[in-house]
Amino acid sequence: MDKKGKDTHILVIRLSAMGDVAMTVPVLGEVVANYSKIKLTVLTKKQFVPLFSELKNTSVYVADIKNRHKGLLGLWRLYRELKILQIDYVADLHNVLRSQILKKYFTLGRIPFVQLDKGRAEKKALTRTSNKILKQLRPTHQRYADVFENLGFPIDISQAKPMGRLPLSQKTLDFVEQDSKKWIGIAPFAAFVGKTYPLHLMEEVIKELSNTDRYKIILFGGGVGEIKKLETLETKFKDVISVAGKLNLAEELELISNLDLMVSMDSGNAHLAANYGIQVLTLWGVTHPYAGFYPFNQPAENALLSDRAKYPWIPTSVYGNKFPKGYEKAMETITPLKVLKKINEILCH
Known part of the structure; x- marks a missing residue:
């Protein structure tokens, strides 16, 4: 991980809805709390930038998926922009078509890229009307943590601490x-x-x-x-x-x-x-x-x-x-x- 004293730079991909993005925060907080040499860059939408403001060693790269980064050409442009940041690993906490295309680009550059296991089959079994299997599935927070473990950075999210109370602006x-x-x-x-x-x-x-x-x-x-x-x-x-x-x-x-x-x-x-x-x-x-x-x-x-x-x-x-x-x-x-x-x-x- 520690390459001649340099930080290890992990790109974290999570776009989607606010709730899904918000659920990454305690997981990312535990990553940076446990690995002092890790630097995170979160690829997400502009409106979600404030969610990560309290995390140390964490910055946000805005994905402009409706304009600049739209379509195959836009995703190639996005990859080229991210490549300049000297990414060492990619934690894909989204696993959708957009991030799968980015995976192909990063794989060409031999950057380790691990994707979220969404558990689609077990979620289908949970929600179907016949032969329903009603049981607790793996929590999404743990699924996010699994991605980092598969990259070689295990964490125990049961130890994650909440962020502190913020001062109220005027x-x-x-x-x-x-x-x-x-x-x-x-x-x-x-x-x-x-x-x-x-x-x-x-x-x-x-x-x-x-x-x-x-x-x-x-x-x-x-x-x-x-x-x-x-x-x-x-x-x-x-x-x-x-x-x-x-x-x-x-x-x-x-x-x-x-x-x-x-x-x-x-x-x-x-x-x-x-x-x-x-x-x-x-x-x-x-x-x-x-x-x-x-x-x-x-x-x-x-x-x-x-x-x-x-x-x-x-x-x-x-x-x-x-x-x-x-x-x-x-x-x-x-x-x-x-x-x-x-x-x-x-x-x-």
């Missing part, structure tokens, strides 16, 4: 004034309807939390439609603040790192909070923690699952994008009362 403080109330983050949306808690039920949860006068509720989301819905909730109840569309990701991370609890779907905000050691309550629809996407280092009892007695085919998909007819209301089996009870259990523990 802009963030202007939105959320510091006080003695406990701060609860709520991220009520997800990429797919199959794993999104019905908004009218989440509104009941928010109403009851607001009525206690003990909490400040901070709403997270993105996109024009989500922003409007969250702003409506903000106007209905006291001590409810929507930061959707008002703060950038770096500022949201400041806020998330200072929460007492994050309530989230099986989605990106759960992983962002977990990276800072914040307690996370997750609500699960037609997806399931067994697929391996449970937030890092969170207790199993912090997951509220839809009723499999009524909806036995759950999980019907890994990502929540597929569900049989009649499963549209599966998440309604997680009542607002159950959510409120679990919130109180976590915060009063």
